[in-house]
Amino acid sequence: MSTPAPTPTSACPSYAAVLQVPYARRTFTAALAGRLSYGTVSPAVLLAVVHATGSYAAAGTVMAVFGATGVLLMPLRAALVDRHGPRRALLPMALLYGGLLCVLAVVTWRPGTPVVVLGAVAALTGMCAPPLGPAMRSVWAELVGDRGLLQRAYSLDGVAEELLYVIGPLLVGALMGFAPPAAGVLLSAVLIGAGTFAFVTSPALAGVRVPAGDRPGLRLAGVRGLLGPVVVAAGMGLALSAVYLLVMAFAEQRGYGDGVVPWVLAAVSAGSAVGGLLNGAVDWRTAARVRLASAALGLGLALVAAGFAPGLWSLTAAVGCAGFFVAPALTTAYLLADEVAAPEARTQAGAWVNTAVNAGSSGGSVVTGVLVGRVPLGVCFLVAGVVAGSAGIVSLLPVRRGWSRPRGGAAQ
Incomplete structure:
Protein backbone atom coordinates (compact mmCIF):
# COMPACT_ATOMS: atom_id res chain seq x y z
CA MET A 1 0.00 0.00 0.00
CA SER A 2 1.27 3.50 -0.69
CA THR A 3 2.55 5.43 2.30
CA PRO A 4 -0.41 7.06 4.05
CA ALA A 5 -0.53 10.63 5.16
CA PRO A 6 1.06 11.23 8.58
CA THR A 7 -1.21 10.05 11.32
CA PRO A 8 -1.81 11.88 14.56
CA THR A 9 0.43 10.56 17.29
CA SER A 10 0.70 11.29 20.96
CA ALA A 11 1.45 9.52 24.18
CA CYS A 12 -2.24 8.61 24.37
CA PRO A 13 -4.03 9.28 21.08
CA SER A 14 -7.80 9.42 21.20
CA TYR A 15 -10.48 7.50 19.32
CA ALA A 16 -11.24 10.73 17.47
CA ALA A 17 -7.67 10.69 16.18
CA VAL A 18 -8.33 7.27 14.62
CA LEU A 19 -11.24 8.62 12.59
CA GLN A 20 -9.23 11.69 11.56
CA ARG A 209 0.37 -3.60 -4.03
CA VAL A 210 0.12 -7.26 -4.97
CA PRO A 211 3.14 -9.26 -3.68
CA ALA A 212 5.61 -10.18 -6.37
CA GLY A 213 7.52 -13.40 -6.84
CA ASP A 214 6.43 -16.46 -4.90
CA ARG A 215 3.20 -14.93 -3.57
CA PRO A 216 4.00 -15.49 0.14
CA GLY A 217 0.47 -14.62 1.20
CA LEU A 218 -0.62 -18.15 0.26
CA ARG A 219 1.36 -19.93 2.96
CA LEU A 220 1.86 -19.75 6.68
CA ALA A 221 5.66 -19.57 6.62
CA GLY A 222 6.87 -17.04 9.16
CA VAL A 223 3.63 -16.73 11.13
CA ARG A 224 3.91 -19.57 13.64
CA GLY A 225 4.07 -16.85 16.28
CA LEU A 226 0.29 -16.90 15.82
CA LEU A 227 0.14 -19.83 18.27
CA GLY A 228 -0.62 -17.63 21.29
CA PRO A 229 -3.33 -15.47 19.70
CA VAL A 230 -4.97 -18.48 18.03
CA VAL A 231 -5.00 -20.57 21.22
CA VAL A 232 -6.51 -17.74 23.27
CA ALA A 233 -9.08 -16.99 20.55
CA ALA A 234 -10.12 -20.66 20.40
CA GLY A 235 -10.36 -20.91 24.18
CA MET A 236 -12.39 -17.72 24.35
CA GLY A 237 -14.77 -18.89 21.62
CA LEU A 238 -15.31 -22.18 23.42
CA ALA A 239 -15.91 -20.48 26.77
CA LEU A 240 -18.36 -17.91 25.39
CA SER A 241 -20.43 -20.47 23.50
CA ALA A 242 -20.63 -22.42 26.75
CA VAL A 243 -21.90 -19.32 28.55
CA TYR A 244 -24.82 -18.92 26.14
CA LEU A 245 -26.03 -22.47 26.75
CA LEU A 246 -25.33 -22.38 30.47
CA VAL A 247 -27.30 -19.17 30.99
CA MET A 248 -30.27 -20.79 29.25
CA ALA A 249 -29.94 -23.88 31.44
CA PHE A 250 -29.59 -21.71 34.58
CA ALA A 251 -32.78 -19.79 33.76
CA GLU A 252 -34.68 -23.02 33.08
CA GLN A 253 -33.50 -24.79 36.24
CA ARG A 254 -34.26 -21.79 38.49
CA GLY A 255 -37.64 -21.16 36.89
CA TYR A 256 -36.89 -17.68 35.57
CA GLY A 257 -38.17 -18.40 32.04
CA ASP A 258 -36.54 -17.87 28.66
CA GLY A 259 -37.43 -14.17 28.60
CA VAL A 260 -34.57 -13.25 30.93
CA VAL A 261 -31.89 -14.99 28.85
CA PRO A 262 -31.35 -12.20 26.27
CA TRP A 263 -30.95 -9.66 29.08
CA VAL A 264 -28.34 -11.73 30.87
CA LEU A 265 -26.45 -12.35 27.64
CA ALA A 266 -26.65 -8.64 26.82
CA ALA A 267 -24.43 -8.12 29.87
CA VAL A 268 -21.67 -10.02 28.04
CA SER A 269 -21.87 -7.64 25.07
CA ALA A 270 -22.10 -4.58 27.31
CA GLY A 271 -19.11 -5.70 29.35
CA SER A 272 -17.15 -6.41 26.19
CA ALA A 273 -17.91 -2.96 24.78
CA VAL A 274 -16.80 -1.22 27.99
CA GLY A 275 -13.69 -3.37 28.27
CA GLY A 276 -12.78 -2.79 24.64
CA LEU A 277 -13.09 0.98 24.87
CA LEU A 278 -11.10 1.16 28.11
CA ASN A 279 -8.43 -1.17 26.74
CA GLY A 280 -7.98 1.03 23.70
CA ALA A 281 -7.81 4.19 25.77
CA VAL A 282 -4.90 3.01 27.95
CA ASP A 283 -1.33 3.71 26.89
CA TRP A 284 -0.08 0.22 27.74
CA ARG A 285 3.52 -0.42 28.79
CA THR A 286 2.98 -4.10 29.40
CA ALA A 287 3.97 -6.50 26.62
CA ALA A 288 1.08 -7.59 24.40
CA ARG A 289 1.63 -11.29 25.14
CA VAL A 290 1.25 -10.61 28.87
CA ARG A 291 -1.91 -8.55 28.28
CA LEU A 292 -3.36 -11.32 26.14
CA ALA A 293 -2.72 -13.95 28.80
CA SER A 294 -4.07 -11.65 31.53
CA ALA A 295 -7.32 -11.06 29.62
CA ALA A 296 -7.77 -14.81 29.12
CA LEU A 297 -7.13 -15.47 32.82
CA GLY A 298 -9.55 -12.69 33.79
CA LEU A 299 -12.23 -14.24 31.58
CA GLY A 300 -11.58 -17.64 33.13
CA LEU A 301 -11.82 -16.37 36.71
CA ALA A 302 -15.06 -14.51 35.97
CA LEU A 303 -16.60 -17.67 34.52
CA VAL A 304 -15.54 -19.70 37.55
CA ALA A 305 -17.21 -17.05 39.73
CA ALA A 306 -20.38 -17.36 37.61
CA GLY A 307 -20.55 -20.99 38.64
CA PHE A 308 -21.11 -19.89 42.24
CA ALA A 309 -23.85 -17.37 41.40
CA PRO A 310 -26.84 -17.98 43.70
CA GLY A 311 -29.32 -16.01 41.62
CA LEU A 312 -30.03 -14.14 38.41
CA TRP A 313 -28.50 -10.79 39.37
CA SER A 314 -25.24 -12.28 40.59
CA LEU A 315 -25.04 -14.40 37.44
CA THR A 316 -25.61 -11.31 35.29
CA ALA A 317 -22.85 -9.46 37.13
CA ALA A 318 -20.44 -12.38 36.73
CA VAL A 319 -21.00 -12.85 33.00
CA GLY A 320 -20.82 -9.08 32.54
CA CYS A 321 -17.39 -9.18 34.19
CA ALA A 322 -16.46 -12.05 31.88
CA GLY A 323 -17.51 -9.96 28.89
CA PHE A 324 -15.23 -7.15 30.11
CA PHE A 325 -12.22 -9.24 29.05
CA VAL A 326 -13.53 -10.37 25.65
CA ALA A 327 -12.86 -7.33 23.45
CA PRO A 328 -9.45 -6.63 25.06
CA ALA A 329 -8.42 -10.24 24.43
CA LEU A 330 -9.52 -10.11 20.79
CA THR A 331 -7.95 -6.69 20.19
CA THR A 332 -4.64 -7.86 21.62
CA ALA A 333 -4.81 -11.10 19.64
CA TYR A 334 -5.22 -9.13 16.42
CA LEU A 335 -2.37 -6.80 17.37
CA LEU A 336 -0.09 -9.78 17.97
CA ALA A 337 -1.19 -11.41 14.73
CA ASP A 338 -0.34 -8.22 12.86
CA GLU A 339 3.00 -8.02 14.68
CA VAL A 340 4.24 -11.50 13.82
CA ALA A 341 2.91 -11.74 10.27
CA ALA A 342 4.82 -10.52 7.25
CA PRO A 343 3.15 -7.50 5.60
CA GLU A 344 2.00 -9.62 2.68
CA ALA A 345 0.19 -12.06 5.01
CA ARG A 346 -1.67 -9.64 7.29
CA THR A 347 -5.17 -10.54 6.17
CA GLN A 348 -4.46 -14.24 6.49
CA ALA A 349 -3.01 -13.81 9.99
CA GLY A 350 -6.10 -11.98 11.20
CA ALA A 351 -8.31 -14.60 9.57
CA TRP A 352 -6.65 -17.35 11.60
CA VAL A 353 -7.67 -15.55 14.80
CA ASN A 354 -11.23 -15.24 13.46
CA THR A 355 -11.28 -18.90 12.50
CA ALA A 356 -10.05 -19.92 15.94
CA VAL A 357 -12.84 -17.99 17.68
CA ASN A 358 -15.52 -19.55 15.50
CA ALA A 359 -14.06 -23.05 15.64
CA GLY A 360 -13.80 -22.81 19.42
CA SER A 361 -17.39 -21.62 19.56
CA SER A 362 -18.59 -24.60 17.55
CA GLY A 363 -16.64 -27.03 19.69
CA GLY A 364 -17.85 -25.37 22.88
CA SER A 365 -21.47 -25.75 21.85
CA VAL A 366 -20.97 -29.48 21.32
CA VAL A 367 -19.06 -30.07 24.57
CA THR A 368 -21.44 -27.97 26.67
CA GLY A 369 -24.44 -29.67 25.13
CA VAL A 370 -23.03 -33.00 26.30
CA LEU A 371 -22.19 -31.77 29.80
CA VAL A 372 -25.42 -29.90 30.61
CA GLY A 373 -27.79 -32.22 32.41
CA ARG A 374 -25.02 -34.66 33.26
CA VAL A 375 -22.99 -32.53 35.66
CA PRO A 376 -23.94 -29.53 37.83
CA LEU A 377 -23.98 -26.12 36.13
CA GLY A 378 -21.32 -24.87 38.53
CA VAL A 379 -18.96 -27.54 37.22
CA CYS A 380 -19.79 -26.57 33.63
CA PHE A 381 -18.90 -22.94 34.37
CA LEU A 382 -15.71 -24.16 36.05
CA VAL A 383 -14.73 -26.16 32.95
CA ALA A 384 -15.35 -23.16 30.70
CA GLY A 385 -13.27 -20.95 32.98
CA VAL A 386 -10.41 -23.43 33.16
CA VAL A 387 -10.34 -23.71 29.36
CA ALA A 388 -10.17 -19.92 28.93
CA GLY A 389 -7.53 -19.50 31.65
CA SER A 390 -5.43 -22.40 30.39
CA ALA A 391 -5.40 -20.88 26.92
CA GLY A 392 -3.92 -17.74 28.46
CA ILE A 393 -1.18 -19.73 30.19
CA VAL A 394 -0.37 -21.60 26.97
CA SER A 395 -0.06 -18.28 25.11
CA LEU A 396 2.83 -17.34 27.41
CA LEU A 397 4.89 -20.39 26.48
CA PRO A 398 8.01 -19.41 24.54
CA VAL A 399 7.85 -19.74 20.76
CA ARG A 400 10.70 -21.76 19.30
CA ARG A 401 13.30 -19.53 17.71
CA GLY A 402 12.78 -19.08 13.99
CA TRP A 403 9.06 -19.71 14.13
CA SER A 404 7.95 -16.09 14.13
CA ARG A 405 9.02 -13.17 12.03
CA PRO A 406 8.37 -10.09 14.12
CA ARG A 407 8.41 -6.71 12.41
CA GLY A 408 9.02 -4.69 15.56
CA GLY A 409 9.36 -4.82 19.29
CA ALA A 410 5.98 -3.52 20.43
CA ALA A 411 4.39 -6.91 20.93
CA GLN A 412 6.19 -9.69 22.70
Whole structure:
Protein backbone atom coordinates (compact mmCIF):
# COMPACT_ATOMS: atom_id res chain seq x y z
CA MET A 1 0.00 0.00 0.00
CA SER A 2 1.27 3.50 -0.69
CA THR A 3 2.55 5.43 2.30
CA PRO A 4 -0.41 7.06 4.05
CA ALA A 5 -0.53 10.63 5.16
CA PRO A 6 1.06 11.23 8.58
CA THR A 7 -1.21 10.05 11.32
CA PRO A 8 -1.81 11.88 14.56
CA THR A 9 0.43 10.56 17.29
CA SER A 10 0.70 11.29 20.96
CA ALA A 11 1.45 9.52 24.18
CA CYS A 12 -2.24 8.61 24.37
CA PRO A 13 -4.03 9.28 21.08
CA SER A 14 -7.80 9.42 21.20
CA TYR A 15 -10.48 7.50 19.32
CA ALA A 16 -11.24 10.73 17.47
CA ALA A 17 -7.67 10.69 16.18
CA VAL A 18 -8.33 7.27 14.62
CA LEU A 19 -11.24 8.62 12.59
CA GLN A 20 -9.23 11.69 11.56
CA VAL A 21 -6.76 9.53 9.65
CA PRO A 22 -7.24 10.22 5.92
CA TYR A 23 -9.93 7.95 4.38
CA ALA A 24 -10.42 6.08 7.68
CA ARG A 25 -14.02 7.16 8.26
CA ARG A 26 -15.20 6.31 4.76
CA THR A 27 -13.37 2.98 4.62
CA PHE A 28 -14.46 1.89 8.11
CA THR A 29 -18.10 2.83 7.50
CA ALA A 30 -18.16 0.86 4.25
CA ALA A 31 -16.60 -2.18 5.91
CA LEU A 32 -19.12 -2.04 8.76
CA ALA A 33 -22.01 -1.90 6.29
CA GLY A 34 -20.74 -5.08 4.65
CA ARG A 35 -19.97 -6.77 7.97
CA LEU A 36 -23.50 -6.05 9.19
CA SER A 37 -24.47 -8.79 6.74
CA TYR A 38 -22.82 -11.29 9.06
CA GLY A 39 -24.96 -9.99 11.91
CA THR A 40 -28.17 -10.51 9.92
CA VAL A 41 -27.40 -13.66 7.95
CA SER A 42 -27.32 -16.27 10.74
CA PRO A 43 -30.73 -15.51 12.29
CA ALA A 44 -32.19 -14.92 8.83
CA VAL A 45 -30.98 -18.23 7.40
CA LEU A 46 -31.99 -20.12 10.54
CA LEU A 47 -35.52 -18.73 10.48
CA ALA A 48 -35.84 -19.09 6.72
CA VAL A 49 -34.90 -22.79 6.81
CA VAL A 50 -37.31 -23.43 9.69
CA HIS A 51 -40.02 -21.70 7.64
CA ALA A 52 -39.17 -23.78 4.56
CA THR A 53 -38.87 -27.16 6.27
CA GLY A 54 -40.81 -26.88 9.51
CA SER A 55 -37.91 -28.66 11.21
CA TYR A 56 -35.46 -27.25 13.74
CA ALA A 57 -33.24 -30.29 13.22
CA ALA A 58 -32.99 -29.49 9.50
CA ALA A 59 -32.30 -25.85 10.30
CA GLY A 60 -29.51 -26.85 12.68
CA THR A 61 -27.93 -29.08 10.05
CA VAL A 62 -28.07 -26.40 7.37
CA MET A 63 -26.62 -23.81 9.75
CA ALA A 64 -23.81 -26.20 10.74
CA VAL A 65 -22.87 -26.72 7.10
CA PHE A 66 -23.11 -23.01 6.36
CA GLY A 67 -20.95 -22.13 9.36
CA ALA A 68 -18.38 -24.87 8.81
CA THR A 69 -17.60 -23.94 5.20
CA GLY A 70 -17.51 -20.26 6.12
CA VAL A 71 -15.15 -20.71 9.06
CA LEU A 72 -12.83 -23.45 7.85
CA LEU A 73 -12.14 -21.84 4.49
CA MET A 74 -11.70 -18.30 5.81
CA PRO A 75 -7.87 -18.48 5.96
CA LEU A 76 -7.81 -19.60 2.32
CA ARG A 77 -10.05 -16.73 1.24
CA ALA A 78 -7.92 -14.32 3.28
CA ALA A 79 -4.79 -15.68 1.57
CA LEU A 80 -6.39 -14.90 -1.79
CA VAL A 81 -6.92 -11.32 -0.60
CA ASP A 82 -3.25 -11.10 0.39
CA ARG A 83 -2.19 -12.59 -2.92
CA HIS A 84 -4.37 -10.62 -5.34
CA GLY A 85 -5.19 -7.53 -3.29
CA PRO A 86 -8.58 -6.64 -1.78
CA ARG A 87 -9.97 -5.00 -4.91
CA ARG A 88 -9.40 -8.02 -7.13
CA ALA A 89 -10.33 -10.65 -4.55
CA LEU A 90 -13.05 -9.25 -2.29
CA LEU A 91 -15.49 -8.01 -4.92
CA PRO A 92 -15.78 -11.36 -6.79
CA MET A 93 -16.23 -13.14 -3.45
CA ALA A 94 -18.94 -10.68 -2.42
CA LEU A 95 -20.75 -11.07 -5.77
CA LEU A 96 -20.67 -14.86 -5.50
CA TYR A 97 -21.68 -14.81 -1.84
CA GLY A 98 -24.47 -12.30 -2.40
CA GLY A 99 -25.73 -14.17 -5.46
CA LEU A 100 -25.84 -17.46 -3.58
CA LEU A 101 -27.64 -15.76 -0.69
CA CYS A 102 -30.26 -14.68 -3.23
CA VAL A 103 -30.56 -18.30 -4.38
CA LEU A 104 -30.92 -19.41 -0.76
CA ALA A 105 -33.63 -16.80 -0.26
CA VAL A 106 -35.51 -18.08 -3.30
CA VAL A 107 -35.40 -21.74 -2.22
CA THR A 108 -36.54 -20.88 1.32
CA TRP A 109 -39.23 -18.35 0.37
CA ARG A 110 -41.90 -21.04 0.36
CA PRO A 111 -42.02 -24.45 2.08
CA GLY A 112 -41.24 -27.63 0.20
CA THR A 113 -37.56 -27.42 -0.83
CA PRO A 114 -35.66 -30.63 0.06
CA VAL A 115 -33.20 -30.28 2.91
CA VAL A 116 -30.36 -31.65 0.77
CA VAL A 117 -30.84 -28.76 -1.67
CA LEU A 118 -30.85 -26.23 1.16
CA GLY A 119 -27.70 -27.77 2.61
CA ALA A 120 -25.89 -27.72 -0.74
CA VAL A 121 -26.74 -24.08 -1.40
CA ALA A 122 -25.76 -23.14 2.17
CA ALA A 123 -22.41 -24.93 1.85
CA LEU A 124 -21.58 -23.14 -1.41
CA THR A 125 -22.64 -19.83 0.09
CA GLY A 126 -20.41 -20.23 3.14
CA MET A 127 -17.42 -21.04 0.93
CA CYS A 128 -17.57 -17.61 -0.72
CA ALA A 129 -18.05 -15.30 2.29
CA PRO A 130 -15.57 -12.41 1.91
CA PRO A 131 -13.28 -11.86 4.94
CA LEU A 132 -14.17 -8.19 5.41
CA GLY A 133 -13.16 -8.11 9.08
CA PRO A 134 -9.57 -9.32 8.53
CA ALA A 135 -9.32 -7.15 5.41
CA MET A 136 -10.37 -4.03 7.35
CA ARG A 137 -7.89 -4.77 10.11
CA SER A 138 -5.19 -5.18 7.47
CA VAL A 139 -6.12 -1.76 6.09
CA TRP A 140 -6.01 -0.28 9.60
CA ALA A 141 -2.44 -1.54 9.93
CA GLU A 142 -1.53 0.24 6.69
CA LEU A 143 -3.43 3.46 7.38
CA VAL A 144 -2.18 3.93 10.92
CA GLY A 145 1.56 4.18 11.41
CA ASP A 146 1.58 4.67 15.20
CA ARG A 147 1.22 1.46 17.27
CA GLY A 148 -0.72 3.23 20.03
CA LEU A 149 -3.17 4.58 17.50
CA LEU A 150 -3.43 1.14 15.88
CA GLN A 151 -4.44 -0.31 19.25
CA ARG A 152 -7.25 2.23 19.44
CA ALA A 153 -8.27 1.47 15.86
CA TYR A 154 -8.49 -2.25 16.62
CA SER A 155 -10.42 -1.57 19.84
CA LEU A 156 -12.88 0.65 17.99
CA ASP A 157 -13.20 -2.01 15.29
CA GLY A 158 -13.85 -4.74 17.86
CA VAL A 159 -16.50 -2.80 19.76
CA ALA A 160 -18.25 -1.84 16.52
CA GLU A 161 -18.25 -5.48 15.40
CA GLU A 162 -19.78 -6.48 18.74
CA LEU A 163 -22.60 -4.01 18.17
CA LEU A 164 -23.22 -5.36 14.65
CA TYR A 165 -24.15 -8.73 16.15
CA VAL A 166 -26.69 -6.96 18.37
CA ILE A 167 -28.14 -4.78 15.61
CA GLY A 168 -28.30 -7.57 13.00
CA PRO A 169 -30.88 -9.79 14.72
CA LEU A 170 -32.96 -6.70 15.56
CA LEU A 171 -33.08 -5.76 11.88
CA VAL A 172 -34.16 -9.27 10.93
CA GLY A 173 -36.83 -9.21 13.63
CA ALA A 174 -38.17 -5.88 12.39
CA LEU A 175 -38.20 -7.12 8.79
CA MET A 176 -40.17 -10.22 9.76
CA GLY A 177 -42.98 -7.96 10.95
CA PHE A 178 -44.06 -7.55 7.32
CA ALA A 179 -42.03 -10.04 5.23
CA PRO A 180 -41.10 -13.74 5.32
CA PRO A 181 -37.76 -14.76 6.91
CA ALA A 182 -36.17 -15.20 3.49
CA ALA A 183 -36.34 -11.41 3.09
CA GLY A 184 -33.69 -11.23 5.81
CA VAL A 185 -31.44 -13.39 3.65
CA LEU A 186 -31.96 -10.95 0.76
CA LEU A 187 -31.12 -8.06 3.09
CA SER A 188 -27.86 -9.81 3.95
CA ALA A 189 -27.05 -10.10 0.24
CA VAL A 190 -27.67 -6.39 -0.33
CA LEU A 191 -25.53 -5.41 2.65
CA ILE A 192 -22.55 -7.53 1.66
CA GLY A 193 -22.67 -6.36 -1.96
CA ALA A 194 -23.07 -2.66 -1.26
CA GLY A 195 -20.65 -2.63 1.68
CA THR A 196 -17.91 -4.52 -0.14
CA PHE A 197 -18.22 -2.34 -3.24
CA ALA A 198 -17.95 0.83 -1.14
CA PHE A 199 -15.00 -0.67 0.76
CA VAL A 200 -12.92 -1.71 -2.25
CA THR A 201 -13.55 1.61 -4.06
CA SER A 202 -12.28 3.64 -1.10
CA PRO A 203 -9.15 5.70 -1.89
CA ALA A 204 -7.49 3.98 1.08
CA LEU A 205 -7.18 0.82 -1.04
CA ALA A 206 -5.95 2.55 -4.18
CA GLY A 207 -2.28 1.97 -3.43
CA VAL A 208 -2.46 -1.67 -2.41
CA ARG A 209 0.37 -3.60 -4.03
CA VAL A 210 0.12 -7.26 -4.97
CA PRO A 211 3.14 -9.26 -3.68
CA ALA A 212 5.61 -10.18 -6.37
CA GLY A 213 7.52 -13.40 -6.84
CA ASP A 214 6.43 -16.46 -4.90
CA ARG A 215 3.20 -14.93 -3.57
CA PRO A 216 4.00 -15.49 0.14
CA GLY A 217 0.47 -14.62 1.20
CA LEU A 218 -0.62 -18.15 0.26
CA ARG A 219 1.36 -19.93 2.96
CA LEU A 220 1.86 -19.75 6.68
CA ALA A 221 5.66 -19.57 6.62
CA GLY A 222 6.87 -17.04 9.16
CA VAL A 223 3.63 -16.73 11.13
CA ARG A 224 3.91 -19.57 13.64
CA GLY A 225 4.07 -16.85 16.28
CA LEU A 226 0.29 -16.90 15.82
CA LEU A 227 0.14 -19.83 18.27
CA GLY A 228 -0.62 -17.63 21.29
CA PRO A 229 -3.33 -15.47 19.70
CA VAL A 230 -4.97 -18.48 18.03
CA VAL A 231 -5.00 -20.57 21.22
CA VAL A 232 -6.51 -17.74 23.27
CA ALA A 233 -9.08 -16.99 20.55
CA ALA A 234 -10.12 -20.66 20.40
CA GLY A 235 -10.36 -20.91 24.18
CA MET A 236 -12.39 -17.72 24.35
CA GLY A 237 -14.77 -18.89 21.62
CA LEU A 238 -15.31 -22.18 23.42
CA ALA A 239 -15.91 -20.48 26.77
CA LEU A 240 -18.36 -17.91 25.39
CA SER A 241 -20.43 -20.47 23.50
CA ALA A 242 -20.63 -22.42 26.75
CA VAL A 243 -21.90 -19.32 28.55
CA TYR A 244 -24.82 -18.92 26.14
CA LEU A 245 -26.03 -22.47 26.75
CA LEU A 246 -25.33 -22.38 30.47
CA VAL A 247 -27.30 -19.17 30.99
CA MET A 248 -30.27 -20.79 29.25
CA ALA A 249 -29.94 -23.88 31.44
CA PHE A 250 -29.59 -21.71 34.58
CA ALA A 251 -32.78 -19.79 33.76
CA GLU A 252 -34.68 -23.02 33.08
CA GLN A 253 -33.50 -24.79 36.24
CA ARG A 254 -34.26 -21.79 38.49
CA GLY A 255 -37.64 -21.16 36.89
CA TYR A 256 -36.89 -17.68 35.57
CA GLY A 257 -38.17 -18.40 32.04
CA ASP A 258 -36.54 -17.87 28.66
CA GLY A 259 -37.43 -14.17 28.60
CA VAL A 260 -34.57 -13.25 30.93
CA VAL A 261 -31.89 -14.99 28.85
CA PRO A 262 -31.35 -12.20 26.27
CA TRP A 263 -30.95 -9.66 29.08
CA VAL A 264 -28.34 -11.73 30.87
CA LEU A 265 -26.45 -12.35 27.64
CA ALA A 266 -26.65 -8.64 26.82
CA ALA A 267 -24.43 -8.12 29.87
CA VAL A 268 -21.67 -10.02 28.04
CA SER A 269 -21.87 -7.64 25.07
CA ALA A 270 -22.10 -4.58 27.31
CA GLY A 271 -19.11 -5.70 29.35
CA SER A 272 -17.15 -6.41 26.19
CA ALA A 273 -17.91 -2.96 24.78
CA VAL A 274 -16.80 -1.22 27.99
CA GLY A 275 -13.69 -3.37 28.27
CA GLY A 276 -12.78 -2.79 24.64
CA LEU A 277 -13.09 0.98 24.87
CA LEU A 278 -11.10 1.16 28.11
CA ASN A 279 -8.43 -1.17 26.74
CA GLY A 280 -7.98 1.03 23.70
CA ALA A 281 -7.81 4.19 25.77
CA VAL A 282 -4.90 3.01 27.95
CA ASP A 283 -1.33 3.71 26.89
CA TRP A 284 -0.08 0.22 27.74
CA ARG A 285 3.52 -0.42 28.79
CA THR A 286 2.98 -4.10 29.40
CA ALA A 287 3.97 -6.50 26.62
CA ALA A 288 1.08 -7.59 24.40
CA ARG A 289 1.63 -11.29 25.14
CA VAL A 290 1.25 -10.61 28.87
CA ARG A 291 -1.91 -8.55 28.28
CA LEU A 292 -3.36 -11.32 26.14
CA ALA A 293 -2.72 -13.95 28.80
CA SER A 294 -4.07 -11.65 31.53
CA ALA A 295 -7.32 -11.06 29.62
CA ALA A 296 -7.77 -14.81 29.12
CA LEU A 297 -7.13 -15.47 32.82
CA GLY A 298 -9.55 -12.69 33.79
CA LEU A 299 -12.23 -14.24 31.58
CA GLY A 300 -11.58 -17.64 33.13
CA LEU A 301 -11.82 -16.37 36.71
CA ALA A 302 -15.06 -14.51 35.97
CA LEU A 303 -16.60 -17.67 34.52
CA VAL A 304 -15.54 -19.70 37.55
CA ALA A 305 -17.21 -17.05 39.73
CA ALA A 306 -20.38 -17.36 37.61
CA GLY A 307 -20.55 -20.99 38.64
CA PHE A 308 -21.11 -19.89 42.24
CA ALA A 309 -23.85 -17.37 41.40
CA PRO A 310 -26.84 -17.98 43.70
CA GLY A 311 -29.32 -16.01 41.62
CA LEU A 312 -30.03 -14.14 38.41
CA TRP A 313 -28.50 -10.79 39.37
CA SER A 314 -25.24 -12.28 40.59
CA LEU A 315 -25.04 -14.40 37.44
CA THR A 316 -25.61 -11.31 35.29
CA ALA A 317 -22.85 -9.46 37.13
CA ALA A 318 -20.44 -12.38 36.73
CA VAL A 319 -21.00 -12.85 33.00
CA GLY A 320 -20.82 -9.08 32.54
CA CYS A 321 -17.39 -9.18 34.19
CA ALA A 322 -16.46 -12.05 31.88
CA GLY A 323 -17.51 -9.96 28.89
CA PHE A 324 -15.23 -7.15 30.11
CA PHE A 325 -12.22 -9.24 29.05
CA VAL A 326 -13.53 -10.37 25.65
CA ALA A 327 -12.86 -7.33 23.45
CA PRO A 328 -9.45 -6.63 25.06
CA ALA A 329 -8.42 -10.24 24.43
CA LEU A 330 -9.52 -10.11 20.79
CA THR A 331 -7.95 -6.69 20.19
CA THR A 332 -4.64 -7.86 21.62
CA ALA A 333 -4.81 -11.10 19.64
CA TYR A 334 -5.22 -9.13 16.42
CA LEU A 335 -2.37 -6.80 17.37
CA LEU A 336 -0.09 -9.78 17.97
CA ALA A 337 -1.19 -11.41 14.73
CA ASP A 338 -0.34 -8.22 12.86
CA GLU A 339 3.00 -8.02 14.68
CA VAL A 340 4.24 -11.50 13.82
CA ALA A 341 2.91 -11.74 10.27
CA ALA A 342 4.82 -10.52 7.25
CA PRO A 343 3.15 -7.50 5.60
CA GLU A 344 2.00 -9.62 2.68
CA ALA A 345 0.19 -12.06 5.01
CA ARG A 346 -1.67 -9.64 7.29
CA THR A 347 -5.17 -10.54 6.17
CA GLN A 348 -4.46 -14.24 6.49
CA ALA A 349 -3.01 -13.81 9.99
CA GLY A 350 -6.10 -11.98 11.20
CA ALA A 351 -8.31 -14.60 9.57
CA TRP A 352 -6.65 -17.35 11.60
CA VAL A 353 -7.67 -15.55 14.80
CA ASN A 354 -11.23 -15.24 13.46
CA THR A 355 -11.28 -18.90 12.50
CA ALA A 356 -10.05 -19.92 15.94
CA VAL A 357 -12.84 -17.99 17.68
CA ASN A 358 -15.52 -19.55 15.50
CA ALA A 359 -14.06 -23.05 15.64
CA GLY A 360 -13.80 -22.81 19.42
CA SER A 361 -17.39 -21.62 19.56
CA SER A 362 -18.59 -24.60 17.55
CA GLY A 363 -16.64 -27.03 19.69
CA GLY A 364 -17.85 -25.37 22.88
CA SER A 365 -21.47 -25.75 21.85
CA VAL A 366 -20.97 -29.48 21.32
CA VAL A 367 -19.06 -30.07 24.57
CA THR A 368 -21.44 -27.97 26.67
CA GLY A 369 -24.44 -29.67 25.13
CA VAL A 370 -23.03 -33.00 26.30
CA LEU A 371 -22.19 -31.77 29.80
CA VAL A 372 -25.42 -29.90 30.61
CA GLY A 373 -27.79 -32.22 32.41
CA ARG A 374 -25.02 -34.66 33.26
CA VAL A 375 -22.99 -32.53 35.66
CA PRO A 376 -23.94 -29.53 37.83
CA LEU A 377 -23.98 -26.12 36.13
CA GLY A 378 -21.32 -24.87 38.53
CA VAL A 379 -18.96 -27.54 37.22
CA CYS A 380 -19.79 -26.57 33.63
CA PHE A 381 -18.90 -22.94 34.37
CA LEU A 382 -15.71 -24.16 36.05
CA VAL A 383 -14.73 -26.16 32.95
CA ALA A 384 -15.35 -23.16 30.70
CA GLY A 385 -13.27 -20.95 32.98
CA VAL A 386 -10.41 -23.43 33.16
CA VAL A 387 -10.34 -23.71 29.36
CA ALA A 388 -10.17 -19.92 28.93
CA GLY A 389 -7.53 -19.50 31.65
CA SER A 390 -5.43 -22.40 30.39
CA ALA A 391 -5.40 -20.88 26.92
CA GLY A 392 -3.92 -17.74 28.46
CA ILE A 393 -1.18 -19.73 30.19
CA VAL A 394 -0.37 -21.60 26.97
CA SER A 395 -0.06 -18.28 25.11
CA LEU A 396 2.83 -17.34 27.41
CA LEU A 397 4.89 -20.39 26.48
CA PRO A 398 8.01 -19.41 24.54
CA VAL A 399 7.85 -19.74 20.76
CA ARG A 400 10.70 -21.76 19.30
CA ARG A 401 13.30 -19.53 17.71
CA GLY A 402 12.78 -19.08 13.99
CA TRP A 403 9.06 -19.71 14.13
CA SER A 404 7.95 -16.09 14.13
CA ARG A 405 9.02 -13.17 12.03
CA PRO A 406 8.37 -10.09 14.12
CA ARG A 407 8.41 -6.71 12.41
CA GLY A 408 9.02 -4.69 15.56
CA GLY A 409 9.36 -4.82 19.29
CA ALA A 410 5.98 -3.52 20.43
CA ALA A 411 4.39 -6.91 20.93
CA GLN A 412 6.19 -9.69 22.70
